[in-house]
Amino acid sequence: MRTMKILCAALILLGLxxxxxxxxxxxxxxxxxxxxxxxxxxxxxxxxxxxxxxxFVNGNxxxxxxxxxxxxxxxxxxxxxxxxxxxxxxPSVSAIATPYNDAGDMYHVVIDFSGTSSSAGTGFxxxxxxxxxxxxxxxEVYLRVKATDPASNPITSPWIGGPNAWFDMNLPMIPQGxxxxxxxLVGPASGVYDMLGINWNFDVGMWLFTTTQAVRTIEFDxxxxxxxxxxxGGGAGWAFYTSPIPEPTGLTLACAGLALVGSFSPRRRG
Numbered sequence: 001m002r003t004m005k006i007l008c009a010a011l012i013l014l015g016l017x018x019x020x021x022x023x024x025x026x027x028x029x030x031x032x033x034x035x036x037x038x039x040x041x042x043x044x045x046x047x048x049x050x051x052x053x054x055x056f057v058n059g060n061x062x063x064x065x066x067x068x069x070x071x072x073x074x075x076x077x078x079x080x081x082x083x084x085x086x087x088x089x090x091p092s093v094s095a096i097a098t099p100y101n102d103a104g105d106m107y108h109v110v111i112d113f114s115g116t117s118s119s120a121g122t123g124f125x126x127x128x129x130x131x132x133x134x135x136x137x138x139x140e141v142y143l144r145v146k147a148t149d150p151a152s153n154p155i156t157s158p159w160i161g162g163p164n165a166w167f168d169m170n171l172p173m174i175p176q177g178x179x180x181x182x183x184x185l186v187g188p189a190s191g192v193y194d195m196l197g198i199n200w201n202f203d204v205g206m207w208l209f210t211t212t213q214a215v216r217t218i219e220f221d222x223x224x225x226x227x228x229x230x231x232x233g234g235g236a237g238w239a240f241y242t243s244p245i246p247e248p249t250g251l252t253l254a255c256a257g258l259a260l261v262g263s264f265s266p267r268r269r270g
Contacts, residue, residue, distance in 0.1 A: 023086035026240040027094040032067025035096055037240070039116065040088065045129075045242040047122075048115035051096050059104020059224065068109060071097035071237050073134065073204050079167035080206065085130075086244065093169065093206075095134050099235030100224040103139070110219040111238070118242075124150040124214045130241040133195060133207040134169070136183045140236050141223050142195040145187075147215040155213060156191040162209035170204040183207055195220075197236070 024043035187193035
């Protein structure tokens with residue numbers, strides 16, 4: 001009997017500690033009009049996404065067009081780790097940046113998840129996926145934020161959950177009492193949202209959301225409404241996250257151990 005109990009404990013321990021799919025932030029490369037995103041190997045999601053920028057409006061003709069590109073936030077703060085989010089190696093958070101030069105700059109961005117696969121299927125970002133808006137400061141806005149479903153039909157009902165958290169993700173941290181009002185999520189009107197920046201510059205704030213439906217594409221207009229002209233003026237970004245999942249064999253081992261424990265329970269005699 002003692003040997004069987006040791007076996008049960010070993011099965012449960014192996015099941016709970018067996019390696020599974022790690023959490024990860026999608027990593028982007030390339031730009032300024034096309035940037036390719038890749039889910040890190042071994043994570044719960046696999047494959048790719050493609051971010052495309054178009055319809056550029058230059059707010060100041062004396063400065064060049066500016067477009068999308070990869071970004072990474074290192075030196076993550078205790079605020080970040082307190083959420084339970086896991087960084088990529090570094091540690092860092094990877095994102096697709098949507099920068100600007102001048103007041104009046106605007107362009108359209110489409111992020112297409114047709115190349116993404118998960119246990120939920122292929123060709124879309126699953127429901128209940130976490131995404132983040134990073135560093136959405138004063139004068140920066142995301143307008144007409146909308147999505148399509150896995151069949152490429154426009155989503156006309158609410159598809160964004162949250163905001164679920166709002167915090168300083170960078171070191172050195174800014175005291176929480178100094179943050180002021182968080183960004184504003186407006187909508188949806190027939191599935192279309194606006195995201196309006198906070199009323200001052202705050203580097204680097206993270207605003208967490210979830211998808212309440214599976215989405216094939218997310219698109220929006222990046223705009224800078226006001227402010228001085230400056231090359232490399234700044235800009236916010238989007239980051240996409242896959243949570244960790246336990247390894248299936250590990251779950252099987254843990255369940256087997258629990259089942260054996262249950263079989264040792266005393267039984268009443270009739």
